[in-house]
Amino acid sequence: MQFPTVEGEHQYDALVRVASRTVVGLDFDGTLSPIVDDPTKAHIHPDASAVLVDLAAQVDAIAVITGRPARQALDLGGLEEVGDAIQAVGKELFVFGQYGNERWSSSQRRIVGARPPRGLATFERDLPRTLRTAGAADAYIEDKGLAVAVHTRRLPDPDGAFARLLPPLSELARRHGLVIEPGRAVIEVRSPGSHKGMVVERLAADRDAQGFLFAGDDLGDVEAFDAIGDLAKQGVATLKVCAASSEQSALIPLADVVVRGPEGVLDFLRQFAQDAQAGRS
Incomplete structure (x- = not known):
């Protein structure tokens, strides 16, 4: 885990203090799943399921926010089973596909989506x-x-x-x-009109979040980082986590925390869950 600034460390500590009212948003490709040549084989990191279930016990909700179709993310991530386990501890898993045009949750169990765009x-x-x-x-x-x-x-x-x-x-x-x-x-x-930042804004409002953590790796996550910045201005405890790679560095100067790929993200989430649990002990 690398904090580019001292302020990032302070933000982490503030988020730990409100972990039980925090929403954790996660990109899929490059964040939970390693980048591979064939996108139909981009399975979630083998440790991710256990990490997400343990994390869910410490936070308000977890949301996977991806450009992939929701059904793809559910299948490649085994997220329906993860959702069952998260639901069992009284929390909720959301999957927002196609930049928010599709929505699934562990409580509703069905994908609600838009029609294909004109053109x-x-x-x-x-x-x-x-x-x-x-x-x-x-x-x-x-x-x-x-x-x-x-x-x-x-x-x-x-x-x-x-x-x-x-x-x-x-x-x-x-x-x-x-x-x-x-x-x-x-x-x-x-189609225009929907992006990950809008999902972050809606989810924060719907959950009345006191904290919001978002982890991403690519240009499609810039709007989510921007939305996190807006939430911070409203007094919400926030943290922007960049899953850095040799291919893409656009998010690094925007991030509060820089880790290395999906393994780094999962290590970070393990530590956050442990610190949140210790804070309530």
């Missing part, structure tokens, strides 16, 4: 031509139902393909009334 079908029709023009015809296309993700990780030059694709995909998305979400060797195209 997505025509975007997908025009996508192959754009990929060919950019010299990335073999990029892996992931259809998420409410969004489309273009992955460059499997290409010979992932970074170069990403750089070539970003401008034309941004323009194509704009023409179809959509927005892009750049990530680690992936460009996601989806």
